[in-house]
Amino acid sequence: MNPNKADSYIPAVMKTSLDLPPLWGRLSFLSPLDAELVSHFELPAGRTLALTFELGRASFEDIRARIKKAARDADGYYNYALVFLDPGQTALLKAAIAELSPR
């Protein structure tokens, strides 16, 4: 987590299962194929998540991703490397990122 940008990262709701209440964190990196998420909630590598967040004018709901790698930082926060699973959803993400990128 880059200290200078910590509170400007994108807040996101993380659903881990239908039975459990959702958790939350911040997306510290986002590309059409993968992302990095910072949260103080602990989750194991390999777990599948559904992420809900806003990007510019677009809202994304239940974007499915798998935790590829989990690492705990010195403060006790977890940094998760995520891979998006649904090609249809990644196409929408790509369009939103392209819209926000400087031309």
Place this chain on the structure above:
Amino acid sequence: MFNTVQIICASEKNRLILRGIFKNLGADAVFSNDLNDALAVFEKARPAAVFLADGEEPPAEIQLRELRRVAPFIPLLVLLKRRDATRAVELMKLGALDCAQSPWTEEELRPLYRKALNLSGTAIELDSLALRRGRRSLAAALALFLGFAGFAGGLYYGFKRYSPHAQQPHSFYLPYAHPTGIIIKKDSVLISDWYSQALYEHNPKTFGIKKVTSLTDVTPVALAASQDSLWLAGTNGVIERRLLDAGYTRASKTAAFKPTPDSACFDGLYFWTADSRTGAITKRMPGDSLEELKAYKYPGQKLAALTCDTRFLWAADPGLRSVVKLSLDDPERIISKTQLPQYSSRTLKITALAAKDGLLWFAGEDGDRALAFYTDEPK
């Protein structure tokens, strides 16, 4: 590490839980009842982060907005009363760094506390390439600067060493012998004396007397001031509220309190009295009757005089030879003890104390003379 955190929480029960948690985390926690209370002490407390309890008045959204207006870069964390990810994300969009779920535990709050403390301040990375490029001119400038600084330092040292200079005194002998109360006004220091039954108004720089007001029907033992009133405690246990006009006209008076208070102060919200003989500290409503809210036992060795500001209670303790800082929320907890060098005089008896603008003012008797002095407020 700078570890002061401010916690905005009205519930006494939750404060108790949070006090224990933050103590275990090693934080210096400053509690505030609500947003107004928090903003009033914000400047003085200078917290590294602010934690606010959700579900109180005003709502967390308003508290976040106002706190960000006052301190845009301070980490703000919301303590949710239940696990609600949608609300957490909404609050994070409004400026919260993160939200903690209920139940609040040390394990839950530790990462948030650590992250918040690591985020406060601004990290700077130097562009070393540009630095290398300008190294030669920098070295020349540095040598020039050092030469000039050495010359200026020598000149300054010589001037300080060999020129006589007037020192601003921090201690003043008083032309009366039995001071009992002290309050600091904008441009004067007001001291009561029980023997001469008078209020003396002094110039704060020279301590020359500007005005004397005779108190024919009161023998004053303590003084306190609020924004628009002067409070005068008498030997009979009655506390009078007087107007801040030329003659200090009496506006109201209380019933006689037992034990007779000999220290009084107003923290901006509550009125406090103390009795040095029993060590009893009493929190009161600031109305005309000064109704008692709660009584506490002074936690130090011997209470000589007590005062307060908007953040702390301060006590002079001859047993500990110290100034003792107490929490306004829990006066039975000592925050710090700081040795007072003036207590090296075995005959010094401090009878009055006042706190204002980062200074602590003392009045008392030393042998057969009375004196007033001030020190910087201890950390």
